[in-house]
Amino acid sequence: xxxxxxxxxxxxxxxxxxxxxxxxxxxxxxxxxxxxxxxxxxxxxxxxxxxxxxxxxxxxxxxxxxxxxxxxxxxxxxxxxxxxxxxxxxxxxxxxxxxxxxxxxxxxxxxxxxxxxxxxxxxxxxx
Amino acid sequence: xxxxxxxxxxxxxxxxxxxxxxxxxxxxxxxxxxxxxxxxxxxxxxxxxxxxxxxxxxxxxxxxxxxxxxxxxxxxxxxxxxxxxxxxxxxxxxxxxxxxxxxxxxxxxx
Numbered sequence: 142x143x144x145x146x147x148x149x150x151x152x153x154x155x156x157x158x159x160x161x162x163x164x165x166x167x168x169x170x171x172x173x174x175x176x177x178x179x180x181x182x183x184x185x186x187x188x189x190x191x192x193x194x195x196x197x198x199x200x201x202x203x204x205x206x207x208x209x210x211x212x213x214x215x216x217x218x219x220x221x222x223x224x225x226x227x228x229x230x231x232x233x234x235x236x237x238x239x240x241x242x243x244x245x246x247x248x249x250x251x252x253x254x255x256x257x258x259x260x261x262x263x264x265x266x267x268x
Numbered sequence: 269x270x271x272x273x274x275x276x277x278x279x280x281x282x283x284x285x286x287x288x289x290x291x292x293x294x295x296x297x298x299x300x301x302x303x304x305x306x307x308x309x310x311x312x313x314x315x316x317x318x319x320x321x322x323x324x325x326x327x328x329x330x331x332x333x334x335x336x337x338x339x340x341x342x343x344x345x346x347x348x349x350x351x352x353x354x355x356x357x358x359x360x361x362x363x364x365x366x367x368x369x370x371x372x373x374x375x376x377x378x
Contacts, residue, residue, distance in 0.1 A: 186357050191367075200366070256325060
């Protein structure tokens with residue numbers, strides 16, 4: 142069974158930075174594009190970012206573009222999200238999510254559906 | 269990118285069928301067959317129920333089905349069961365290359 146375990150969340154002041162990690166196991170990590178999706182407390186889901194299987198291609202939601210950076214280390218089966226210039230509205234539970242099918246190493250799938258999710262890591266931005 | 273429009277809540281009795289709508293535009297739902305549906309129980313991670321409008325992943329009950337007409341997609345749950353009570357979210361690819369979710373629908377099984 143696919144395992145995704147997020148970590149790195151916590152309390153940070155506005156303007157601060159945080160790096161999230163997602164450790165993946167039980168599937169061939171370097172074959173799948175990976176994503177971050179967030180959920181503000183009591184609110185709906187918001188897609189944040191995607192990275193291709195090789196890590197060479199990335200894409201971001203407008204709300205985080207220029208502030209967040211997605212990356213991956215395929216040798217460690219780990220996905221990352223570097224978050225800078227954090228704002229109160231970034232407060233959310235951050236999930237990593239596996240794209241449901243394999244695609245080319247540099248390809249960013251148009252068809253983004255997620256067959257496996259982690260349990261999330263909570264990021265709170267507050268002074 | 270605005271969120272897709274879903275009803276805030278729907279309800280039904282055990283054994284009944286319900287449908288949840290998800291309305292977008294020709295730049296997302298109407299333009300592509302890339303609509304997915306997720307179920308989320310309180311305190312849990314979302315679970316994929318439908319992808320590519322009407323495809324069901326292995327392990328998902330055939331009581332769940334998806335369809336699309338124009339700019340509106342729908343999730344239908346037949347033979348409602350108590351364990352179906354959850355929040356449901358639709359999502360769609362958008363012409364800008366992004367992914368947009370609906371605001372979510374709370375399903376209550378009476």
